[in-house]
Amino acid sequence: MFRRILPLVAGLLWAGSALAADVSLLNVSYDPTRELYADFNKAFIAAYSKETGKSVEIKQSHGGSGSQARSVIDGLQADVVTLALAYDIDAIAGKGLVAPDWQKRLPLNASPYTSTIVFLVRKGNPKAIKDWDDLIKPGVSVITPNPKTSGGARWNYLAAWGYAEKKFGSSDKAKKFVGDLFKNVPVLDTGARGSTVTFVERGVGDVLLAWENEAFLAQREFGKDKFEIVSPPLSILAEPPVSVVDKVADKKGTRAAAEAYLKYWYTKEGQEIAARNSYRPRDSEIAKEYEKSFAKVELFTIDDVFGGWAKAQKEHFAEGGIFDQIYKN
Amino acid sequence: MSTQSSVVTSATELRAYAPTADLTVSPPPSRIERARPRTGTSPDNLRTEPGPVRFIIITLAVTFLSVFVVLPLVVVFASAFSKGIGTYLAALGEPEALSAIKLTLLVAAISVTLNLVFGVIAAWAIAKFDFTGKTFLITLIDLPFSVSPVISGLVFVLLFGAQGFFGTWLQAHDIHILFAVPGIALATIFVTFPFVARSLIPLMQEQGTQEEEAAISLGASGLQTFFRVTLPNIKWGLLYGVLLCNARAMGEFGAVSVVSGHIRGETNTMPLLVEILYNEYQFVASFAIASLLAMLALITLVVKTVLERRLDEGQEPRDH
Numbered sequence: 034m035f036r037r038i039l040p041l042v043a044g045l046l047w048a049g050s051a052l053a054a055d056v057s058l059l060n061v062s063y064d065p066t067r068e069l070y071a072d073f074n075k076a077f078i079a080a081y082s083k084e085t086g087k088s089v090e091i092k093q094s095h096g097g098s099g100s101q102a103r104s105v106i107d108g109l110q111a112d113v114v115t116l117a118l119a120y121d122i123d124a125i126a127g128k129g130l131v132a133p134d135w136q137k138r139l140p141l142n143a144s145p146y147t148s149t150i151v152f153l154v155r156k157g158n159p160k161a162i163k164d165w166d167d168l169i170k171p172g173v174s175v176i177t178p179n180p181k182t183s184g185g186a187r188w189n190y191l192a193a194w195g196y197a198e199k200k201f202g203s204s205d206k207a208k209k210f211v212g213d214l215f216k217n218v219p220v221l222d223t224g225a226r227g228s229t230v231t232f233v234e235r236g237v238g239d240v241l242l243a244w245e246n247e248a249f250l251a252q253r254e255f256g257k258d259k260f261e262i263v264s265p266p267l268s269i270l271a272e273p274p275v276s277v278v279d280k281v282a283d284k285k286g287t288r289a290a291a292e293a294y295l296k297y298w299y300t301k302e303g304q305e306i307a308a309r310n311s312y313r314p315r316d317s318e319i320a321k322e323y324e325k326s327f328a329k330v331e332l333f334t335i336d337d338v339f340g341g342w343a344k345a346q347k348e349h350f351a352e353g354g355i356f357d358q359i360y361k362n
Numbered sequence: 363m364s365t366q367s368s369v370v371t372s373a374t375e376l377r378a379y380a381p382t383a384d385l386t387v388s389p390p391p392s393r394i395e396r397a398r399p400r401t402g403t404s405p406d407n408l409r410t411e412p413g414p415v416r417f418i419i420i421t422l423a424v425t426f427l428s429v430f431v432v433l434p435l436v437v438v439f440a441s442a443f444s445k446g447i448g449t450y451l452a453a454l455g456e457p458e459a460l461s462a463i464k465l466t467l468l469v470a471a472i473s474v475t476l477n478l479v480f481g482v483i484a485a486w487a488i489a490k491f492d493f494t495g496k497t498f499l500i501t502l503i504d505l506p507f508s509v510s511p512v513i514s515g516l517v518f519v520l521l522f523g524a525q526g527f528f529g530t531w532l533q534a535h536d537i538h539i540l541f542a543v544p545g546i547a548l549a550t551i552f553v554t555f556p557f558v559a560r561s562l563i564p565l566m567q568e569q570g571t572q573e574e575e576a577a578i579s580l581g582a583s584g585l586q587t588f589f590r591v592t593l594p595n596i597k598w599g600l601l602y603g604v605l606l607c608n609a610r611a612m613g614e615f616g617a618v619s620v621v622s623g624h625i626r627g628e629t630n631t632m633p634l635l636v637e638i639l640y641n642e643y644q645f646v647a648s649f650a651i652a653s654l655l656a657m658l659a660l661i662t663l664v665v666k667t668v669l670e671r672r673l674d675e676g677q678e679p680r681d682h
Contacts, residue, residue: 059625067642094624095638108524108533109541109623128525226641254643284536 054090056290061111063098063184063273064226065247069310070115076306077297081290089290097224098184105130105278112282112291115275117184117225119143120342122276135276141315144272145298146307149330150185150192152263153232153241153248160239164265165196168240169213176238177218178228180349180356184273185225187350189242192269194349195338199267212359233260244271245327249311264328269335438656441649453647454654461627462635462651468543469618469631470611473550477607481558482600486592488559489566490574500563506555514552515620518545541623546631549617554607561603562596565673569595598672605669609662613655 062070074091081089094101094109098117102124105111114131116122119142125131136143154162160173168175178186190211197210220237222228225247232241233251240263241248248262275295282288297303304316308323339345349355411419443450453459484503488496506514520526522539532539539545573595577587593600615633622629630638632651639648 092628093626095626096624104541104623106525107519107540108522108529108538109625110538230641 055087056287057090057092058112058287058291058294059092059094059110060113060115060294061094061101061105061109062115063101063117064095064224065185065229065244065250066115066273067093067095068250069246069307069312072310073298073303073306076302077294080297080302081293085293087290089294091294097178097182099182100223110281110285111278112285112287113275113277113295115273117271117273118187118342119272119274120187120346121184122274123343125278130278130280131276132279136274138277139275139295140299142272143274143276145275145295145303145315146273146312147315148245148271148273148312149264149268149332150189150242150271151245151248151268151328151330152265153229153243153251154239154261154263156259156261158261158263162240162263165193165210165267168193168242169210169217173217173240174219174238175214175217175240175242176220176228176232177242178225179221179223182223183225183228185244185247186221186228187345188244188269188271190349190356191335191339191345193242195269195333196265196267198338199333208355208359211355215359245313246311262328264330267331267333269338270332272334435656435660438649438652441645442653444649445646449646450650450653453644453650456647458627458630458635459647459651462630462632463654465543465546465629466612466632469547469550470608472547473554473611474604474608476551477554477558478600478604480555481562481603481607484559485562485566485596488563489569490571503556503559506553511553511614511616512620515549515617518549518552518621522548540621541625541629543629545621546618546629549621550611550614553614553617554610557607557610558600558603561599561606565596565599566592598669602666602669602673605662605665609658612658 060070060074070091070093074093078089078091081087094104094111096104098121101109102114102116102121105114105125106128114122114125119136122131122135126133126135132138139145152162152168154160160170161167162173167173177189180186180190193214194207194211197207198204201207201210220231222231225244228241229243229247229251231237233255241251243251245262245264248260252260252262275298277288277291277295279288282291298307299315301316301319304314304319308314308319308326311326313327314320314323335342335345339348347354454463484499487493488500519540521528522532522545523529524533524540526540539548573591574587577591578584582590612631613633614631615637618631619634622631622634624630624634624638626638632655636648636652636655639645639651
């Protein structure tokens with residue numbers, strides 16, 4: 034019977050293949066943006082066909098920011114990359130796939146939406162976690178992904194470092210603080226979503242260091258009666274950047290659509306979609322409208338505290354860098 | 363014991379009558395070893411343990427199996443149907459799910475076909491001929507069993523990636539292997555490579571070359587010999603290998619994950635989609651796909667049992 038059904042099923046599947054669109058874009062993105070881009074793509078496809086009369090199809094690929102960049106370098110045909118941090122796009126630019134000045138081509142460091150790092154704790158906040166200090170207390174178990182593979186984890190790490198350096202005034206003390214923090218981390222997942230699943234579903238840990246949008250999403254999925262979001266008074270301004278992959282877009286002849294796609298982020302509609310998905314919008318009007326959705330947090334940038342991504346990457350996350358020294362002990 | 367010595371006699375006879383060459387390959391001794399447990403000792407003689415010990419051992423085995431095999435299977439199906447059959451079917455009808463099922467079937471079809479051809483050729487060469495480097499060839503065939511699937515995937519990245527060995531040439535000719543169907547098929551072929559050959563080699567070695575030699579001496583051509591003599595002899599073993607090859611091809615995760623690029627609706631196979639959906643909190647959809655893979659496993663098991671019975675039956679008369 035199975036043999037008789039199989040060709041039938043196979044036939045149906047082939048017949049059901051999607052009809053080809055005028056333009057097809059591949060957006061290679063990082064882990065927690067799945068829901069954001071599902072929303073954004075729908076809106077863009079409608080807007081684009083209204084404006085140009087062309088149908089566009091957008092394919093998504095998600096994974097840890099670092100490994101996604103690696104795949105693009107290895108030949109994944111991404112028309113646009115929307116990754117967790119500028120360093121990962123720099124790495125792609127380093128192989129000549131993206132123009133070196135990519136971050137100047139779009140407004141606001143080519144980061145149309147921002148986020149920050151917050152704490153997700155269990156209902157009632159049983160360990161009374163309010164600020165970064167509380168994370169290094171003995172007996173507090175902290176969940177964060179691995180900074181070597183995850184963009185979100187690098188933001189987590191740098192946020193903790195920035196806090197400590199501001200509070201204690203020296204990088205030696207910051208190193209000690211971050212070292213103590215990682216002593217409280219029982220498991221390092223490779224990506225942000227993996228860590229969320231570890232915390233939320235497997236019930237491991239007292240606090241999850243998470244993207245603000247990721248924390249809100251977990252709360253939406255599992256209910257406010259299970260998890261609470263704690264925003265520390267001071268955290269980092271995370272700027273996830275976007276760029277056209279010049280070499281691929283030019284070869285495929287998709288540059289116009291790819292550029293329109295990224296520019297759509299800077300429209301009111303785009304900004305609204307970001308805000309709706311708990312990413313902090315750049316547009317001041319939309320930001321005001323969604324003011325109540327986001328806690329007031331004093332935010333420092335990576336340029337302020339670390340002198341940019343290239344420097345931070347080299348000092349902290351490169352082979353034998355500060356993270357390696359901390360994690361070995 | 364009498365049966366055993368008769369086998370020895372027949373084996374010696376075979377030795378005497380068989381034409382020349384292949385006598386160094388050793389079907390007769392292996393036949394004796396096979397015959398011993400089957401005919402020499404009856405199963406009753408093996409029951410030396412006292413009742414309670416037997417009971418404890420059986421209970422342990424059954425408990426272990428229920429906890430580690432049956433329970434997870436039940437959980438998969440329970441989660442898949444937790445929101446009713448409607449949601450289950452809707453999850454399988456999603457474009458992404460359909461595309462994953464389609465890709466998995468396509469990749470399995472490609473890799474099983476190629477490995478079938480390759481497996482028969484390799485088993486033929488190893489079982490029926492003697493040549494230098496034969497042991498080395500057998501080791502090579504086994505290699506995918508001993509290499510971690512992630513490494514198998516990375517090998518193809520190193521070969522066909524844009525920065526890889528053939529990368530520049532492939533890019534210049536606009537040929538996409540990695541992060542596309544060819545790459546996924548290649549990685550799958552690599553990891554499922556040993557199944558057909560491995561299930562045929564012992565069978566063909568045991569059968570020896572006498573029947574083929576007889577056919578050829580009676581005037582059959584090479585192809586005729588293969589289709590009329592060899593193939594009927596190995597058909598159950600061949601199906602057995604194909605079955606295992608197919609099960610692994612559809613279920614492979616590690617190697618495929620490395621070369622897939624995870625393009626939604628395009629390069630995600632079913633096992634990859636299960637993980638993705640799970641990570642997106644779509645548990646019902648995730649377990650719905652997982653249930654298809656579990657069903658594949660169950661069907662494989664049933665067919666495997668049937669084939670194993672056929673294989674045994676097919677060999678029984680040959681032993682005497």
